[in-house]
Amino acid sequence: MTATGSPATDAPRWAALLSGWRDGEGTLQTRLTHSLEQAVGSGHLAPGERLPAERPLAALLGISRSTVVAAYDDLAAGGWVTRRVGSGTHVAATAPRQASVLTLRTPLATQGSEGELDFTIAVPLLGDAQRARMQAAAVDAFRESVYHPHGLPELRALLAGLYTHDGLPTTPEQVIVTSGAQQAISLLAGTLLRRGDTALLETPTYFGAIDVFRALGAELRGVPVGPGGMNPDTFVQLARDHGPRLAFLTPTFQNPTGTVLPARARERLAAFIAETRLPTIEDDTLIDLSFTGTPLPPRLAAYAPGAPIVNVGSLSKLYWAGLRVGWMRLPAALAQPTLQAKTLADFGGSLPAQHVALKLLEELPGLRRERRESVTHARDLLAGLLRTHLPEWEFRVPEGGQFLWVELPSAEASRFTHLAARFGVRLFPGASMGVAPLPDRFLRLPFTLDPARLPDAVARLHAAWAEFQARPGQERLA
Known part of the structure; x- marks a missing residue:
């Protein structure tokens, strides 16, 4: 399913x-x-698909309209597109192509130019101390050569104990270890969704979940996230109206807004999910990144242990994304099909990585403390720099997670991302995280960049924003 549109309607x-x-x-x-x-x-652009009109595309990319016209003429001469006055420019039916693929919302790592600063992906920095800890944790990493399709037994038992300690009774048999949280989400969606089914998500939300559900051909419905999180009554009403087959929620340090859903709202949601038996993914990947000592509300699943709520976690945000160890905690009703799906997917994840994860998670309180200290410093530094140099950009400093959800005084954030790239800063337009159309005014800025580089990053953003404001809507010379 490939979306169509123009920068005026689908700029992200x-x-x-x-x-x-x-x-x-x-x-x-x-x-x-x-x-x-x-x-x-x-295959990103399908035969017959309409390309944007020249003027809006030029405005989005920050070039002259004549440059776009000339590029379209080149494409037509090469047989890639057809052009007709009154109907626009379309991909030619005979153009060379592969199978149709999605235009992913998920930013992909690319070989950027030297000195480029990347705000599109949020991953923890890995220092010498963290590397040494992983080397020490790998002492048992190569002791066996067997398959564990559902995960290393010792790691499953440890994770079950952590859930139980946090108020959600869990047995090792309810835990599956995956290659990161993204694989867990993908396995669950593939098990529970069919083409044409409805999935209910917060909006904005994690782009990886959006892409997975879109790739399966699901129809996505969004529940707006406000300053206090998602309204459970809105969720209930949309669920009753549209009959979703799967829901995806991040109650704790929501990605990207950083909100925490209050306990009463969680209780209301859990009761509805238990009553309707709506399979729900509770994304816990940011739950360990709290910056305050304030106790968090219990997990959504803790309010209804028998409900079909699957908890998904990972070490990628807490420690290192390269370790690729995630997990899910399954309720009994969803265990069998998901266990089978995991076995068919890969016969089990990397055993060395799981042995390292086992040793790291045995020191979970210390990991949380170290991560909190490093991220809090970066968060406060980035927030202070933005308030000093870009005071018209609005955001709320979150109490956890790893993002600032920034609102610009402009409805062309996607266009600004292209201009910022010319100043050596890669940005992610927040509207790409909308399930339904989201105003193109937002940027998701992670505070996981090396703090030593944040002053330079904000200086570049300030320079790009000054140019953006000085020439709004004007064509750039090619």
């Missing part, structure tokens, strides 16, 4: 599709032509 999609169009050699016209050829050839 085109911003993502053409995010690296300036890379390479040649004139801007040549680079844009090549990038669009790649989009067609890779």
